[in-house]
Amino acid sequence: MGDAIMIQASGLRVTRERRLVLDVPEFAVKAGEVLAVIGPNGSGKSTLLQALALLLPAEMGYEFDGRAPRLPEEALALRRQMAVVFQRPLLVEGSVYENVALGLRLRGVADSEIRSRVAESLAMFGVADLAKRPSRALSGGEAQRVSLARAMALRPRMLFLDEPFVALDVLTRSAILQDLRRVLREGGVTTLFVTHDFAEIPPLADRVSVLMNGGTVQTGTPREVFSQPADEQVQRLVRAATDLLGSLMAPFS
């Protein structure tokens, strides 16, 4: 991991309908790490992700892999080094194969290369046998696995995950999470992972950034954030999460 920075954003401000929804003076994603961004609903987590993925017009100083690109002219080229998975699978009409191949086709990759990469990423998420299935005929869990495969087939330098498990049931969530954890560890892909569920942090994240009301209030390792919350807000958040977990476990202890 080391200290190389993949994304460095400074003075990041996003205004929506004349309201300042995001105001982050400094934000950095280290190369090779999985950085979780957590916070209550409405804190601006998705907005932060979209800004950093160049999907949203935002006021900011921006460096990708040490270089400051000219925006918006170079945005497309940069986006083609990234991949994003959203809460919903957002697959297009066609077979699973065609969906996973989509990003590669957009980049003009040769068909033979596409075939091997699609097979590889479908296998990563255990859905190789669904290759010919029409995208409409998938269950929620299967579709989200395909969406993840579609992202990983691109071999992105930067992966963004926007609450990818929020629509899934607990069993599916748990299974996919394990697969994702393995893929991220083996691949060493730099990842920004937005969630509102604390339970997803320990298995995946190297660092956590807590976002509240459009601003980062604490960033550190999961242990640091959970045991030494920086202020009252974070403390309340952590406590609420652990209380919930505790009350779930209580009948069984």
Added chain:
Amino acid sequence: MRRLVLLLVVAVLMAGCGGKPSNVDVILATTTSTQDSGLLDVLVPLFEKQSGYRVKTIAVGTGQALAMGEKGEADVLLVHAPADEKKLVDAGFAIERKLVAHNDFVIVGPKNDPALVKGTKAAADAMKKIAGAQVPFISRGDDSGTHKKELSLWKAAGVKNEGKWYQQTGQGMGQTLNVANEKNGYTLTDRATYLTVRKNLSLEIVLEGDASLLNIYHVMLVNPARYSKVNAEGARAFHGFLLSTEGQGAIGKLGADKYGQPLFFADGGKTEEQLTAIK
């Protein structure tokens, strides 16, 4: 993007197919009843073959045909509304107004003739009888030459054309005849149309031959001095053809074999006054 626009323009123009120069086209404004009589189906091909011009026959209501002349949107007019034609000439929009042919109107009605029109000599008297008997009378009601003639007859009869018995279709002659047929009523029609659709109807001619029923056709050139875009040579060629021996001959023969009587009487060279004096 620009290539797309260019492609579109080319495509549209190609749809206009046959990119011949414009002087070949002669726009003839005439009436629907003239077109329906079949006269132009004979005359236009003859003229086109002989002259090389292409005639665009626009068959509309009399009002619209005259308006096209007034606006310079047509090159030559063939209509049958003498009073309005004269207005156009007086105002300087039309020139060389010449008598081409005439046919006549007839009053038709049900075989049993409930208003006892048969035997009447004057058309105005027949209208008086129909109004008096309150038998259905079906009118074109569309400002056509036929409609204007009908209105002049009501006026001459001194009778108001109002009431449940008086119905207006706003449609062409053929359809108006069908309506009269359905309702067992009377109507005023040009002889040519009646002869053409007679086999589908059970209406008969109940009055004919009155001088007031003459339907007189004139050809006029739209004044090129007024409108430079008019195809003056083409119009003149068509005008001349209508009055030529060949044209007049074709006019006089139309319908003779099919209906046993000619649909038109060729009058080239005569004047309107001569015609009305004869009758």
Added chain:
Amino acid sequence: MEAIWQGVKAAVHLLFSGDPETWRITFLTLRVSGLATLISVLLGVPAGVLLALTRFPGRRVLISLVNTGMALPPVVVGLWVSIFLWRSGPLGFLQLMYTPAAMVIAQTVIAAPVIAGFTLAGIGQLDPQLAMQLTALGASRWQLYRLLVREARLSILAAVIAGFGAVVSEVGASTMVGGNIPGQTRVLTTATVMEVSKGNYNLAIGISIVLLLLAYAVTLSLTLLQQRGRQPWVMR
């Protein structure tokens, strides 16, 4: 009943006796309405996509104009196109009045808003985050538009069918700018109206049956294209 039967007989006679006039006006109908629909697709689909996906001042005004355009009475379109194409009009020098080209223009004015409006609605019905996902996958602007059009193709094909249907069946504009000239601008609709006004109902019914068959044939082909490979959920 008798009238309908007579009309059917007339239609069969027209079609199979090889009556050249009937075939000529049928092909002209197909050429004029087909070309108008094609041009309307080239204009309307991109317009609908741009209206759906971009934001600019006056966008809503433009959308309401498109929606109004979808309901324009054809005879009004014919009148206004005439005003431009008349000799006295600004485009009179093109001498397009009373030509098939003028009919194509008028029918394009009728069909293009229909196609744009349905495309706009079709794209608007797609998942709002889909465009963002495709952009995130590395689609350029044009790749994005192409993909969204593909996703909305059911709606867009419906738009094409609606556009074609609107123009192949209209008579007001064709009459005004075409003039129903035999051998030049007479199409199935204007011929039908003419025969009705002459009182030749059998012939009119016959021609109208030819028109219905033509409209059905084209619509059937487009529908087969639209429904290709779809497996709907069926209620049992």
